[in-house]
Amino acid sequence: MSTSTRRARERANTRERIIEAALHVLETEGVAALTIRRIATDVEYSAPVVYQHFANKDALVLELVAHGHRLMLSEFRRAAQEPDTDRRMTRIASQYVRFAGEHPHLFQVMNDPMVDADERRRVAEPVIDVLKELLTTWSAAHDVVLAEFDQACEILWGTLYGIASLSYLGSVGNDRARYLAEQALRTILLGWRTETPANGRPASS
Amino acid sequence: MSTSTRRARERANTRERIIEAALHVLETEGVAALTIRRIATDVEYSAPVVYQHFANKDALVLELVAHGHRLMLSEFRRAAQEPDTDRRMTRIASQYVRFAGEHPHLFQVMNDPMVDADERRRVAEPVIDVLKELLTTWSAAHDVVLAEFDQACEILWGTLYGIASLSYLGSVGNDRARYLAEQALRTILLGWRTETPANGRPASS
DNA sequence: ACCCCTTCCTAACGTGGTTAGATTTCCTAA
DNA sequence: TTAGGAAATCTAACCACGTTAGGAAGGGGT
Numbered sequence: 001m002s003t004s005t006r007r008a009r010e011r012a013n014t015r016e017r018i019i020e021a022a023l024h025v026l027e028t029e030g031v032a033a034l035t036i037r038r039i040a041t042d043v044e045y046s047a048p049v050v051y052q053h054f055a056n057k058d059a060l061v062l063e064l065v066a067h068g069h070r071l072m073l074s075e076f077r078r079a080a081q082e083p084d085t086d087r088r089m090t091r092i093a094s095q096y097v098r099f100a101g102e103h104p105h106l107f108q109v110m111n112d113p114m115v116d117a118d119e120r121r122r123v124a125e126p127v128i129d130v131l132k133e134l135l136t137t138w139s140a141a142h143d144v145v146l147a148e149f150d151q152a153c154e155i156l157w158g159t160l161y162g163i164a165s166l167s168y169l170g171s172v173g174n175d176r177a178r179y180l181a182e183q184a185l186r187t188i189l190l191g192w193r194t195e196t197p198a199n200g201r202p203a204s205s
Numbered sequence: 206m207s208t209s210t211r212r213a214r215e216r217a218n219t220r221e222r223i224i225e226a227a228l229h230v231l232e233t234e235g236v237a238a239l240t241i242r243r244i245a246t247d248v249e250y251s252a253p254v255v256y257q258h259f260a261n262k263d264a265l266v267l268e269l270v271a272h273g274h275r276l277m278l279s280e281f282r283r284a285a286q287e288p289d290t291d292r293r294m295t296r297i298a299s300q301y302v303r304f305a306g307e308h309p310h311l312f313q314v315m316n317d318p319m320v321d322a323d324e325r326r327r328v329a330e331p332v333i334d335v336l337k338e339l340l341t342t343w344s345a346a347h348d349v350v351l352a353e354f355d356q357a358c359e360i361l362w363g364t365l366y367g368i369a370s371l372s373y374l375g376s377v378g379n380d381r382a383r384y385l386a387e388q389a390l391r392t393i394l395l396g397w398r399t400e401t402p403a404n405g406r407p408a409s410s
Numbered sequence: 411a412c413c414c415c416t417t418c419c420t421a422a423c424g425t426g427g428t429t430a431g432a433t434t435t436c437c438t439a440a
Numbered sequence: 441t442t443a444g445g446a447a448a449t450c451t452a453a454c455c456a457c458g459t460t461a462g463g464a465a466g467g468g469g470t
Contacts, residue, residue: 007416007417035456035457035458036457036458036459037456037457037458045418045419046418046419046420047419047458047459048418048419048420048459048460048461049417049418049419051458051459051460052416052417052418056458056459057457057458057459108318111370111374113313113373113374117374117375117376118375120374120375121375121376151384151385151388154368154371154376154377154381154385155368155385155388155389155392157367157371157376158364158367158368158370158371158382158385158389159363159364159367159368159389160367161367161370161371162362162363162364162365162366162367162368162370163359163360163363163364163367165316165363165366165367165370166359166362166363166366168318169316169318169322169325170322170323170325170326171322171326171359171362172359176359177363179356180356180359180360180363183356183360184360184363184364184393186396187360187392187393187396187397187400188389188392188393188396190396190399190400191391191392191393191395191396191399192392194395194396194399195392195395212437212447212448216448240425240426240427241426241427241428242425242426242427250449250450251449251450251451252427252428252450253428253429253430253449253450253451254448254449254450256427256428256429257448257449261427261428262426262427262428
């Protein structure tokens with residue numbers, strides 16, 4: 001009996017090693033170097049072995065995308081410890097852009113249109129949930145009632161992604177992009193506060 | 206003498222046909238179908254002929270990217286005819302996202318990290334210039350002095366790109382993304398106006 | 411000792427970008 | 441009119457990729 005569990009353990013282990021090798025290649029050499037044969041070589045196996053652990057390359061890449069989102073999530077949680085509600089929001093913005101700068105190739109596959117849209121949305125969900133949570137506490141702290149909460153989240157998320165992309169697409173440096181993201185977030189939040197003069201209905205026309 | 210000019214004309218003509226064929230394949234079947242052999246077949250040539258007109262595939266794709274930006278530019282100019290300065294800004298936002306929705310594959314290559322960053326910036330410049338122009342007239346119309354004009358533009362550009370990406374990455378539908386872009390723009394512009402109470406210094410701390 | 415299942419490898423297929431070399435086409439100049 | 445040569449074009453091939461087929465090897469259970 002124990003042999004089968006050991007084999008399962010070994011299987012899981014090599015699977016993990018494949019993911020780690022793939023991640024290492026991706027982060028250090030970019031998406032162009034991320035080939036099945038290269039990964040197989042790095043884990044000292046032949047190429048077909050990879051297909052015993054992943055249905056195809058996309059499945060493996062999806063694993064990297066999921067890893068990337070877990071990593072981003074953990075950094076978000078760290079940034080979310082900031083007590084001040086306003087600074088907390090800008091720190092999230094800054095952190096998001098920093099992530100894109102520190103893990104450009106990972107960020108690239110995390111937002112690659114080639115990976116299945118549903119899967120991408122699924123693995124990104126926890127990260128977005130943090131953003132939702134933060135926005136909730138922020139709006140509560142400022143007595144702001146967002147008429148369309150989900151819409152506000154999507155705007156925030158899209159804005160962060162866009163400005164981070166400015167950096168990783170080479171339009172601006174990462175430091176500047178981080179600053180831009182903070183400013184953009186500040187401006188948007190300011191807008192939402194002033195849209196709510198005293199009552200709870202933001203201007204929507 | 207006229208034969209050489211005719212040959213040059215024919216050369217330019219097939220070059221143009223190649224670009225058109227490539228564009229057609231890209232728009233109708235997506236980036237995965239955009240192969241040299243496929244394009245060559247469509248223009249009724251063999252594959253190597255393409256290399257007499259373009260150094261490599263990237264050079265051809267860059268031409269498509271340039272075309273895409275020219276197309277976007279023309280649509281921007283049309284949207285910029287709106288007389289009302291505020292509505293003009295939101296229309297640009299809406300138009301940008303609509304473009305991404307109507308030309309998803311073109312939009313994709315226009316923002317593909319694989320194409321050279323400098324070239325991409327270069328061909329995108331005229332479009333951004335329109336945005337700059339519009340923002341200039343907007344701020345003049347509202348007596349708003351942006352302390353960091355370029356920064357404001359980059360924020361706008363990044364925001365639009367991010368929200369358009371929300372659509373073409375499949376997070377939200379295009380109609381909704383268009384609405385989000387309008388709202389985001391409105392909010393940001395509102396923020397910039399309220400950041401400038403009467404004097405010309407926006408809050409920067 | 412035999413068998414079978416899992417694991418692994420080599421070899422191959424099809425498709426992609428790209429290049430070399432031969433072949434055809436067509437102008438030019440004797 | 442024809443011989444020479446340059447331009448244009450094709451076929452065949454190269455290499456790398458994702459992926460699959462088929463067989464060898466190894467160890468566990470009967």
